[in-house]
Amino acid sequence: MAESVITDEMRTAIGVESAPSTLEVTTVGCRLFARAVGHTDLIFYDEAAARERGYRGIVAPPGFLGTPVYQPGGRDPEAMGPRYKIPYKRILNGGTSYQHFEPVVAGDVITSRSHITEFREREGTMGAMLITYRETVYTREDGAVVAKMYGNIINY
Amino acid sequence: MAEQVYFEDVNEGDSIPELRKNCSTQQLVVWAAASGDFYQIHYDQEFAQKTGLDTIIVHGALKNAFLGQLLHDWVAPAGAITEFGCQYRGMDRPNQDIVCGGVVTKKYAQDGQHIVELDVWTENPSGQRTTPGTAKVVLPSRG
Known part of the structure; x- marks a missing residue:
């Protein structure tokens, strides 16, 4: 195993909550996500079909929690969490897992906050890699936590 | 869509109906827009x-x-669906079959809910499970 790339600066970043991001769940966003996946259930596309099944509106497909509000000039760097240098150039998504507590529907506005939970290092077929684990909490306007995401990013 | 599955219909070890996918490059571009992931390795060959x-x-x-x-x-x-996710262990290419499957690993009632846990995955044409994962769902009961 090569020398660790995890610095003290990185260790202090564990558990530090990012600035909140706003995500809008729109009819257009739900339909586009459902279409990209290939969903066939009309609750992801059609207001009447969704209401008939007891939902408040067009349903966000599994794993869709809205579209981040875009600002020209990029996001507030604070929203990305703490910044530190990693000596790897390439990046891959290592895995994603969702917990859904309540249905999310078009019209919902969600606030997400995330923090790093852990760093791990591994020697893989692609060489040395750094794995960063992150937890994101999604809260609706009325304060209800509707979902959580656990993700890991691989730098190598 | 198939008929409603009930908790009582399900046994540990049961496979669930598979879902077959095959992504065109166009589908990847639609996904990029839908997900906001514009990383170029998914649409720019060079x-x-x-x-x-x-x-x-x-x-x-x-x-x-x-x-x-x-x-x-x-x-x-x-x-x-209350929980689902996977690890991205292997890469899949466009224009190749991606077969999604699942098997029931556990079923139980808890706090009045009828819960089923599963192993889920996507499989490439060589039979490798490129995204192994797990899931938890709540099913209706015939009561």
């Missing part, structure tokens, strides 16, 4: 090759969303 890949690859998160559809189509209309 860029992908510069990072050491043979060609562009399917977004891991899209395969995870396929597992979301696999589970939704199985539990709908009355069931609900």
